[in-house]
Amino acid sequence: MNENELTAMAGRYREILRHAVYLVRSLDAEGQLSTGHVSTLNMVANAPARVSDIARNSGIRVPSATEQVIKLETAGLVERSVDPNDARVVLVALTPAGRAALAEANAFRNGIIAKALAALTDAERAAIDAAIPAIAKLNAALSAQ
Amino acid sequence: MNENELTAMAGRYREILRHAVYLVRSLDAEGQLSTGHVSTLNMVANAPARVSDIARNSGIRVPSATEQVIKLETAGLVERSVDPNDARVVLVALTPAGRAALAEANAFRNGIIAKALAALTDAERAAIDAAIPAIAKLNAALSAQ
DNA sequence: CCTATGTCAGCACGACTGATATTC
DNA sequence: CGAATATCAGTCGTGCTGACATAG
Numbered sequence: 585m586n587e588n589e590l591t592a593m594a595g596r597y598r599e600i601l602r603h604a605v606y607l608v609r610s611l612d613a614e615g616q617l618s619t620g621h622v623s624t625l626n627m628v629a630n631a632p633a634r635v636s637d638i639a640r641n642s643g644i645r646v647p648s649a650t651e652q653v654i655k656l657e658t659a660g661l662v663e664r665s666v667d668p669n670d671a672r673v674v675l676v677a678l679t680p681a682g683r684a685a686l687a688e689a690n691a692f693r694n695g696i697i698a699k700a701l702a703a704l705t706d707a708e709r710a711a712i713d714a715a716i717p718a719i720a721k722l723n724a725a726l727s728a729q
Numbered sequence: 730m731n732e733n734e735l736t737a738m739a740g741r742y743r744e745i746l747r748h749a750v751y752l753v754r755s756l757d758a759e760g761q762l763s764t765g766h767v768s769t770l771n772m773v774a775n776a777p778a779r780v781s782d783i784a785r786n787s788g789i790r791v792p793s794a795t796e797q798v799i800k801l802e803t804a805g806l807v808e809r810s811v812d813p814n815d816a817r818v819v820l821v822a823l824t825p826a827g828r829a830a831l832a833e834a835n836a837f838r839n840g841i842i843a844k845a846l847a848a849l850t851d852a853e854r855a856a857i858d859a860a861i862p863a864i865a866k867l868n869a870a871l872s873a874q
Numbered sequence: 875c876c877t878a879t880g881t882c883a884g885c886a887c888g889a890c891t892g893a894t895a896t897t898c
Numbered sequence: 899c900g901a902a903t904a905t906c907a908g909t910c911g912t913g914c915t916g917a918c919a920t921a922g
């Protein structure tokens with residue numbers, strides 16, 4: 585691919601991404617947790633995370649992450665604790681209620697997308713699934729820039 | 730694909746999409762026009778469009794589209810005129826300055842993505858390009874729900 | 875009269891920057 | 899003391915709903 589072809593492909597990619605982003609965001613309306621909240625909860629699902637980790641992974645600044653975490657804490661979905669090894673660090677962990685809410689929200693969102701995927705042909709689904717690792721790598725390349 | 734497989738694929742898709750979302754947002758920081766402005770300008774690039782068309786294509790409500798258009802008009806990037814065939818309708822058209830700003834913003838954004846695409850293998854690029862029409866159809870299926 | 879289109883007013887959410895503890 | 903981490907305060911962008919004017 586030469587530069588012109590790459591740029592044209594970039595335009596195509598941006599276009600579908602724009603639509604997809606909006607659609608994913610609109611899943612919020614029907615759910616209880618916002619997309620941002622679900623992302624944050626997903627981030628602490630496996631292990632407690634620092635506020636700064638959440639910020640970096642979400643692509644937001646630390647004060648914004650603090651705000652998110654405080655809201656989730658008020659809702660009883662996460663707990664904050666001071667890192668015993670470094671008292672500057674706040675560790676954010678899921679509560680049982682948070683784990684339940686996260687599972688429900690993920691099931692709800694995945695269910696909607698699964699229903700839309702069911703409307704595609706096998707070939708179309710295969711094309712998307714085959715592209716997922718490549719898109720993940722593209723995301724990584726964009727992050728690295 | 731059975732229901733479990735579809736749900737699992739939906740989860741994979743949501744995951745890469747989440748990353749892509751924040752990367753696209755980070756393109757804003759360095760550019761002059763916000764992603765929303767670029768989208769709106771792209772929409773009137775080929776032909777004048779109604780405010781309600783812009784709202785529908787952007788997935789926002791009419792009052793929000795009005796607000797966007799007024800901002801772009803204040804910036805001298807679009808012009809508003811009353812449709813001679815139906816005086817209720819406002820037609821939004823690009824000004825020359827708007828066309829120039831749009832071209833620059835698109836080139837900037839596409840350039841960043843093109844550079845990242847260049848870091849992928851031919852097979853990975855082909856996988857993404859092959860998935861784009863399928864993702865577009867998936868988007869349409871999600872909209873229809 | 876009823877509908878369609880667009881605008882205005884007021885509100886809410888979520889991001890940002892800048893300033894401020896606190897700890898290493 | 900300087901750097902890192904998190905929080906607080908205040909602001910801004912951008913979406914929303916509800917009310918309203920105007921045209922078909």
